[in-house]
Amino acid sequence: MKSLWLWLLPMTLLAGQGRYARVGDFEGSVEVQIHAADAWEPALRNMPLGELAWLRTEGSSRIEVELDDGSVLRLAGDSLAELSDYTRLSTGQRITLISLDHGLAYFTGAAEGKDALMLAVPGAQVTVRRAARLRLETREQWSEIAAGEGAARFSSPTAEFDLEEGQMARLDPAHPARFFLYREISPLDTDRWSGERDKVLASTASAGHVPHLHYGVADLDANGVWIQSADFGAVWKPKMPEAWAPFRNGKWRWYDELGYTWVSDDSWGWLPYHYGRWVQQEGTGWVWAPGKSAVFKPGEVYWLKSAKLVGWGPLAPGEEWKPPVVPRLFLNANTTYAGFAPEAREIDPAGFPTRPEEPLATAVFTVALPSPAFPAARLEMPRPVLRAGSTRVVPVLNGVTFEGPADAAEARAPVSNAAVPTAAGYMSGPPAAQPIVIVTNPPVQAPDPSYYLVPVYTGIIVVNPPQHKATSSSKPPPDPDKPVK
Numbered sequence: 001m002k003s004l005w006l007w008l009l010p011m012t013l014l015a016g017q018g019r020y021a022r023v024g025d026f027e028g029s030v031e032v033q034i035h036a037a038d039a040w041e042p043a044l045r046n047m048p049l050g051e052l053a054w055l056r057t058e059g060s061s062r063i064e065v066e067l068d069d070g071s072v073l074r075l076a077g078d079s080l081a082e083l084s085d086y087t088r089l090s091t092g093q094r095i096t097l098i099s100l101d102h103g104l105a106y107f108t109g110a111a112e113g114k115d116a117l118m119l120a121v122p123g124a125q126v127t128v129r130r131a132a133r134l135r136l137e138t139r140e141q142w143s144e145i146a147a148g149e150g151a152a153r154f155s156s157p158t159a160e161f162d163l164e165e166g167q168m169a170r171l172d173p174a175h176p177a178r179f180f181l182y183r184e185i186s187p188l189d190t191d192r193w194s195g196e197r198d199k200v201l202a203s204t205a206s207a208g209h210v211p212h213l214h215y216g217v218a219d220l221d222a223n224g225v226w227i228q229s230a231d232f233g234a235v236w237k238p239k240m241p242e243a244w245a246p247f248r249n250g251k252w253r254w255y256d257e258l259g260y261t262w263v264s265d266d267s268w269g270w271l272p273y274h275y276g277r278w279v280q281q282e283g284t285g286w287v288w289a290p291g292k293s294a295v296f297k298p299g300e301v302y303w304l305k306s307a308k309l310v311g312w313g314p315l316a317p318g319e320e321w322k323p324p325v326v327p328r329l330f331l332n333a334n335t336t337y338a339g340f341a342p343e344a345r346e347i348d349p350a351g352f353p354t355r356p357e358e359p360l361a362t363a364v365f366t367v368a369l370p371s372p373a374f375p376a377a378r379l380e381m382p383r384p385v386l387r388a389g390s391t392r393v394v395p396v397l398n399g400v401t402f403e404g405p406a407d408a409a410e411a412r413a414p415v416s417n418a419a420v421p422t423a424a425g426y427m428s429g430p431p432a433a434q435p436i437v438i439v440t441n442p443p444v445q446a447p448d449p450s451y452y453l454v455p456v457y458t459g460i461i462v463v464n465p466p467q468h469k470a471t472s473s474s475k476p477p478p479d480p481d482k483p484v485k
Helices: 002-014 190-202 218-223 376-380 423-427
Strands: 021-027 030-033 054-057 062-066 072-075 079-088 094-109 116-121 124-127 132-138 143-149 152-155 160-163 168-171 179-182 224-229 233-238 250-255 259-264 277-281 285-289 301-305 309-314 336-339 364-366
Touching: 021 030, 054 062, 054 072, 062 190, 072 079, 072 190, 094 190, 116 132, 116 143, 124 143, 132 190, 143 152, 224 285, 277 309
Parallel strands: 094 116
Antiparallel strands: 021 062, 030 054, 054 079, 062 072, 072 094, 079 094, 094 132, 116 124, 124 152, 132 143, 143 168, 152 160, 168 179, 224 233, 233 285, 250 259, 277 285, 301 309, 301 364, 309 336
């Protein structure tokens, strides 16, 4: 027992605040699995996703997931992905590892500061440092990574190099000693969808009002206006009916790490319910004051509870409320009610018959609702192993877990065509590098280009798909810089 405690201690010291991604725009049949023991369930817009959450799409479905650092993951149809590592160290560095088991995914983003950001497919992974737009696709026999914009560090069991803008790498996970590097990217129909969504998320005027928050921001532009408040500075007012109140359209879902967490039915309902607080101003109505904290909150409300009923409403900005004191914003008309049963993992106000006329006569204020029982069997529930391989990484960050060059990724020399040895040089002795096959044309729904099978002890060989059968094994390959005729 003592040795186990000592093993867990370093990870405990490294742990920081929890991170949660947001289910954004999606269409079709999309499902999520929050924990290994949970059943698959339909995705909900504004649903929080924590570490080890799985997502899958069926048919022609698609989904967009926004990460707290401003990065975006999109899945096209028939895809399965996992937030394999989605943590924050006590030093503030964020560790992100996204695994694509099968299907088609798009990623747009960059690692800030000393954050670590990686994407894994069966047989390879890429590390993102600078801003990049990537496309990842994996099928039964092959995996493919394309850099639409920017660059990423490509790693496989046999090679590591910079995948530059406009390049695409394809490999067979069953034969890691060879792969293809294309100098063009074959287009797909879903490329336009991802590109258009990138433009929507990038062109937002609300970012200046919440510079410390990076996701869910674009929804504020189309669904409300920013106004100046004497008490709270710039506040955001949603375009909602006069009788509307916050924390009314949606439901509470139980999360083991957070407690009951609000999932809003309002399309814009991400930032205003998890960062900052609401206030009702005379002549203006309900407005959201963002605040300065970037810590994710499940929903800051007061709670009323009786034997079979529960009610809630927003806490005022800056209010440090403790029951039995009446909350500053409490009004029966602004309180939302729902039925409540012990062990309930979801609280839905939809369809609740009537609002009690005198709630304080039968209900009491409480800081939080009682937690559902945690079944011990959930700790032993296994999941299928992802084809992408390891689903957890140990952070190795310059300045955090070791002291090294200013940029460890840039300190390693990338593989370049100019440094590739010739065939004659290869024949004189095995170089240190592992084999790579480079072709000049992208795959366009045609038989896979031919390649030379290289012994596992050989070095890097650069070839074009042979146009004619070679007459001699000693004949050097064609010049890779010349176009294929």
